[in-house]
Every structure is written in C-alpha cells, then in structure tokens.
Amino acid sequence: xxxxxxxxxxxxxxxxxxxxxxxxxxxxxADVRAVAVSRKAGFSKTKxxxxxxxEGIEYSHFIALGDPKPGRExxxxxxxxxxxxxxxxxxxxxxxxxxxxxxxxxVQDAPTCLLCFERDPETCHRTIVAQEVIEETGFEICNLxxxxxDRYVRNASKLPRFHPxxxxxxx
Numbered sequence: 723x724x725x726x727x728x729x730x731x732x733x734x735x736x737x738x739x740x741x742x743x744x745x746x747x748x749x750x751x752a753d754v755r756a757v758a759v760s761r762k763a764g765f766s767k768t769k770x771x772x773x774x775x776x777e778g779i780e781y782s783h784f785i786a787l788g789d790p791k792p793g794r795e796x797x798x799x800x801x802x803x804x805x806x807x808x809x810x811x812x813x814x815x816x817x818x819x820x821x822x823x824x825x826x827x828x829v830q831d832a833p834t835c836l837l838c839f840e841r842d843p844e845t846c847h848r849t850i851v852a853q854e855v856i857e858e859t860g861f862e863i864c865n866l867x868x869x870x871x872d873r874y875v876r877n878a879s880k881l882p883r884f885h886p887x888x889x890x891x892x893x
Contacts, residue, residue: 725882726855727835728848729866736764740777741871746864746881749832750780752825754851755839756788782828786821787813789838789847802845809847813854825851826858833884841867 727746731739743751751774758767771781789797793808812818828834836855840846843865852863864882866874874881 724859724861724885725833725864726829726852726859726861727833727864727866728838728843728846728852729835729868730838730840730843730846730848731760731762731765731868732839732841734868735762736770736773738871739764739868740773740779742866742868742874743774743779743835744777745871745874745878746835746866747833747884748779748835750782750828750834751837752828752834753781753783753837754787754825754848755783755837756785756790756794758783758785760839780832784821784825784828786815786817787825787847787851793847797840797845797847805845805847806850809850813850822851822854822858826855829855829859829861835866841869 727748729739729742753767753770760766764770764773767783774781789809790812793805793812796805796808813822836848836852838846838848843849855861856863862882
C-alpha cells in the first residue's frame, strides 16, 4: 500500500524541516495553508519553494484547501468541534473540491507530504484533507514531526514507502 505524508512546521526550523522531508524520502510538498506566509524564517511560500527546489523537492500550493479564517480562529481558541464544522463545510465548496481533485492527481506520482503549521495533526485541517485523499487513492497516512529528523534516519526501515500505481485511481 502507498502513503501520503503530512507535516506541520510548528516548533522546528527550516533546516530540521528539510532534513525530515529528505529522511522520509519526500519528493513533493503540497502546501495546504490558506495563507502561505509565515513569521518563521524560511516558511513563507517563495522562500520555502526556493529552498525545497534546491533540495530536489517539488512545491505546490493548494490555496483552496486552506482553512478559512473562522476555522483557524476556532482552532486557535481550542474549539475543535467548531473548527471541524467550519472546515467540513469549506471542503465541500466547489473551489475546494476542484483543488482536492488536483491534489489527488499530485500525490499519485511521487512521495508527497501535505504541509500546514500545526505540529499536532489531530488539531490541523491537513488531517481532514489527507483523509479525503486516502478515500480517493486507498493510500495510508503517515504523520511526520519535523522537530527531530534523526528519528526518521534511525527508523528509516520502518517508514511506510510510496509505491506508484498502488492507489485506487491508478487501477
């Protein structure tokens, strides 16, 4: 079975983040932030795309899959039921559904990781997006944590691997 990865950059820096992606064998990064601007050095769209390109990782921004501002505010306030409700309605919109179809195509050909800010995948909309992707592809989800890339180096043999052509849509 193949895999789609997710990662948040909260609590890390750009060097550890990139080392984590490289250790996991990521070849594509799908940015699912609504606003690809960050106060953390290296994580705004242009600088992040350039750094990833230097490392041989393709970057693509799926803006329509980003969490709308009311959802981000609910999550920041710790109201995760409201956050899930807001994002659940958002992902059903035409623009989000079109972007989701593009993302499903994007993850089919190479090891791909979905990016957002939050470290904890349980409180981030990227998990909802990843679940939508696996419904279409049959892939499994692997959540990465970018604050300790060496854990992926030490445990490389235990990481799930991407296998092109194993998704349901590829059959």
